[in-house]
Amino acid sequence: MNTPSAEFQLRFLDYLQRIFDEGEFTATYKFALLMALADLSVERGDDSDTELTLTSQEIARKFIGYYDRQARPFPATGGGDEPIVLHQNTGKQARIVNIVREAQAEYVFKVKRAGMRLRSDNRLVADVARTVRDQPLWRLQVLGRDADGFFYPNIGTGHEITLRPGVAYCFRRFHGFVHGLAQNRWVAFIRERRQNLDVLGETVDLGAFLFGSDRADLSAYRTMLVDIQSKCCFYCNEDLKTSEVDHFIPWSRYGTDLGHNFVLACRRCNHDKRDMLADVRHLEHWVRRNEDHGAAMNGYFEEQQLVHDLPGSVMITKWSYQQAENVGAHVWRRGSDTAGLRGSWRRFI
Numbered sequence: 410m411n412t413p414s415a416e417f418q419l420r421f422l423d424y425l426q427r428i429f430d431e432g433e434f435t436a437t438y439k440f441a442l443l444m445a446l447a448d449l450s451v452e453r454g455d456d457s458d459t460e461l462t463l464t465s466q467e468i469a470r471k472f473i474g475y476y477d478r479q480a481r482p483f484p485a486t487g488g489g490d491e492p493i494v495l496h497q498n499t500g501k502q503a504r505i506v507n508i509v510r511e512a513q514a515e516y517v518f519k520v521k522r523a524g525m526r527l528r529s530d531n532r533l534v535a536d537v538a539r540t541v542r543d544q545p546l547w548r549l550q551v552l553g554r555d556a557d558g559f560f561y562p563n564i565g566t567g568h569e570i571t572l573r574p575g576v577a578y579c580f581r582r583f584h585g586f587v588h589g590l591a592q593n594r595w596v597a598f599i600r601e602r603r604q605n606l607d608v609l610g611e612t613v614d615l616g617a618f619l620f621g622s623d624r625a626d627l628s629a630y631r632t633m634l635v636d637i638q639s640k641c642c643f644y645c646n647e648d649l650k651t652s653e654v655d656h657f658i659p660w661s662r663y664g665t666d667l668g669h670n671f672v673l674a675c676r677r678c679n680h681d682k683r684d685m686l687a688d689v690r691h692l693e694h695w696v697r698r699n700e701d702h703g704a705a706m707n708g709y710f711e712e713q714q715l716v717h718d719l720p721g722s723v724m725i726t727k728w729s730y731q732q733a734e735n736v737g738a739h740v741w742r743r744g745s746d747t748a749g750l751r752g753s754w755r756r757f758i
């Protein structure tokens with residue numbers, strides 16, 4: 410399998426740096442677009458140097474996921490009184506924030522239950538996709554007079570882009586780096602807006618609000634997981650007295666709340682595993698569980714309107730183990746026992 414040369418990979422990083430240094434940022438959309446390109450390269454791409462075509466709808470679904478968290482009112486910690494929705498544009502509020510807020514309100518009203526996750530229905534996706542096309546998609550790569558586009562041909566119009574050969578590979582390889590840079594700049598952009606000054610204190614952890622895992626939401630998965638795991642810990646199989654919903658692929662490695670990524674663990678295992686990947690034995694268990702309970706899980710996710718995408722979760726999991734193998738990472742087995750990742754992980758996924 411051909412992979413891009415080291416020189417190409419450096420050019421990719423140089424170009425990324427140029428976007429941050431030379432690009433114009435009037436809204437947070439370009440940060441979201443870079444994160445979406447990295448995520449979709451993981452979920453849809455592979456480790457060869459081939460091209461990857463992405464539609465504005467696919468990108469829009471990613472945007473909805475990011476802004477769903479961010480469109481919630483921010484609890485005031487500075488001098489202000491009322492929680493406000495953070496401003497995400499240099500002018501009036503970013504359109505996508507308004508669209509997502511309207512959809513959230515309508516959605517909660519429709520199902521008459523607060524705290525449900527936003528469902529990305531077709532009308533909402535089409536609406537967000539239009540803004541993606543009008544705003545960041547064809548502007549991301551305009552750097553002064555240079556508008557050729559290193560990531561994808563910058564043809565300036567249309568519903569889809571095609572990442573050039575090697576670009577999806579680099580987005581996969583540097584996924585954490587791209588997300589880290591984009592999120593830092595996103596946080597700084599929001600801090601700089603005068604409309605946000607009143608609610609943002611000096612010390613507030615804005616990054617956690619904008620990008621952290623939403624622990625409170627995870628309770629929605631508990632009932633189903635208690636049922637399919639027969640009240641036992643996913644990792645050690647002990648009876649669950651206290652249980653915690655755990656991201657099988659840790660949030661710090663890939664921030665996804667897709668339904669199949671959740672398992673129920675005892676407090677001890679959850680604490681011991683921390684931000685590590687689980688050993689091959691646990692990976693095999695995860696794959697089997699999704700095979701054995703796939704239909705029931707899908708039914709539950711649909712009924713509760715929880716975001717899920719099993720093929721996407723499998724791609725993310727494969728990518729995570731591949732990354733771990735590439736860097737010689739240790740994986741968690743049990744208690745404080747860790748070991749190098751064995752190549753046999755490929756047999757199971």
Ligand SMILES: [Zn+2]
Nearest residue numbers: 642645675678
């Ligand atoms: Zn356990």
